[in-house]
Amino acid sequence: MRQQVFDALIGNRCESEETLGAGARRNAFLSQAAGLLLQVDNPKDAIDEICRNAMHDLDCQFFFNFLFDEQTKGLRLNAFAGLPEEEAHKFLDLDYKTLLLGCATRDCECDNTCTARDLRDELANAYGLTAYYCFPLTSYGRIIGTLSFGSRTRPGFDDSATMLMETLSHYVSIAVARSHMEHALRECDRRKDEFIATLAHELRNPLAAIHHGFHAMARIGDNAIPILQPIIERQLAHMVRLVDDLLDIGRIATGKIEVKMEAVDLVAVVNRSIEACEFALASRNHKLGLFLPSEALLVNGDPVRLVQAIANLIDNAAKYTSADGEIDVEAMVEGLEALVIVRDNGVGIPADRLETIFSMFEQIEGYSGGLGIGLNLSRRIIEMHGGTLQARSEGLGCGSEFSLRLPLSDGTITARAPSA
Structure with a gap:
């Protein structure tokens, strides 16, 4: 009896020491993983190395790391192991569905079909997968990717293995989020430098014209005033508009911009916007096509701010459309919204820039x-009015189209189809 008790104690002690040893090894591994992920600028290689090392400890043959792609709004394969390249390319891009949050948890424990389950089923059918856990990578409450492990030699994962995978997922989330933030900061710094250079250029041109105008009047006398005064006034108006836009960006950022809401006829707003851009359109001999309904399009808004917003769209079209180009401005009712479209046959916008073009200081490379x-x-401004502004383009050289939507007010008269 004593021998049996002694043997049991020795056995338990050995198991405890083995458990403690395994725990110490995993703690050391996680510590090294955290240090490596925090040191690298691009975490892809570090994720690959760390997950491959974890596979051995977890008795896994597969791992997959997907990251959310802002441009495609989907999941894109970032790192993997266990599949040949050509097989992995089947899962290069996965749809990011609403159900992902529900299934990007341990063992995809959800009843709904989703991309993570599709991947698991494919591995089970082709490679005899017997255990699979998928964890979401999150940053400030947003899913930025997934990390999953799979095995064909074990029936499941115990709590210790699950904790290891979950901890790795947290570390990878932090590393990816930090990489994204550092990239965003570098990009912001680059845009700031470009903005300062562009601002100096944009202010120097009208100042130079005003300077030369006054010198010419001093030399020539009063006879030069009728010729030079309109030029000076246009350049001053350009400078005032630049400064006003800069001030308004600051006011919006600090929540200090004033929006005086009232019933506004959007047709009248469009006409006033065109008047504000008259010089920009005439200076390059643009052909303007105007398609407006004969009745009012009533919306609730600040007429001054709406003119500013639409004038910026028309001015943008004029800047990015070559001389003698075509610009169309159209307004209509669509459902419960008023729709204004500004369309041009100018330089166009690359597909991957249709959203980022609305970022501060963002411009199409190669075009001033x-x-x-x-x-x-x-x-x-449009979002402050409860509306939306979107861009559409078939790519560089194919022109662009900006669609502005605002909710109709209750007193809106249904407009007839626009006529040229």
């Missing part, structure tokens, strides 16, 4: 078109 704040300001 102001400070890069007009579209950002227009979108912010």
Whole structure:
């Protein structure tokens, strides 16, 4: 009897020591993983190395790391192991569905079909997968990707293995989020430098014209005033508009912009916007097509701010459309919304820039078109009115189209189809 008790104690002690040893090894591994992920600028290689090392400890043959792609709004394969390249390319891009949050948990414990379950089923059918856990990578409450492990040699994962995978997922989330933030900061710094250079250029041109105008009047006398005064006034108006846009961006950012809401006829607003851009359109001999309904389009808004927003769209079209180009401005009712479209046959917008073009200081490379704040300001103003502003283009050289939507007011008269 004593021998049996002694043997049991020795056995338990050995198991405890083995458990403690395994725990110490995993703690050391996680510590090294955290240090490596925090040191690298691009975490992809570090994720690959760390997850491959974890596979051995977890008795896994597969791992997959997907990251959320802002451009495609889907999940894109970032790192993996266990599949040949050609097989992995089947899962290069996965749809990001609403159900992902429900299934991007341990063992995809949900009843709904989703991309993570599709991947698991494919591995089970082709490679005899017997255990699979998928964890979401999150940053500030947003899913930024997934990390999953799979095994064909074990029936499931115990709590210790699950904790290891979950901890790795937290570390990878932090590393990916930090990489994204550092990239965003570098990009912001680059845009700031470009903005300062562009601002200096945009202010220098009208100042130079005003300077030369006054010198010419001093030399020539009063006879030069009728010729030079309109030029000086246009340049001053351009400078005032630049400064006003800059001030409004600051006011919106600090919540100090004033919006005086009233019933507004959007047709009248469009006409006033065109008048504000008359010089920009005439200076390059643009052909303007105007398609407006004969009746009012009533919306609730600040007429001054709406003119500013639409004028920025027309001015943007004028800047990015070559001389003798075509610009169309159209207004209509669509459902319960008033729709204004500004369309041009100018330089166009690459597909991957249709959203980022609304960012501060953003411009199409190779084309000079102001400070890069007009579209950002227009979108912010429209959103303050409960509307939306979107861009569409078939790509560079194919022109662009900006669609502005605002809720109709209760007193809106249904407009007839627009006529040329």
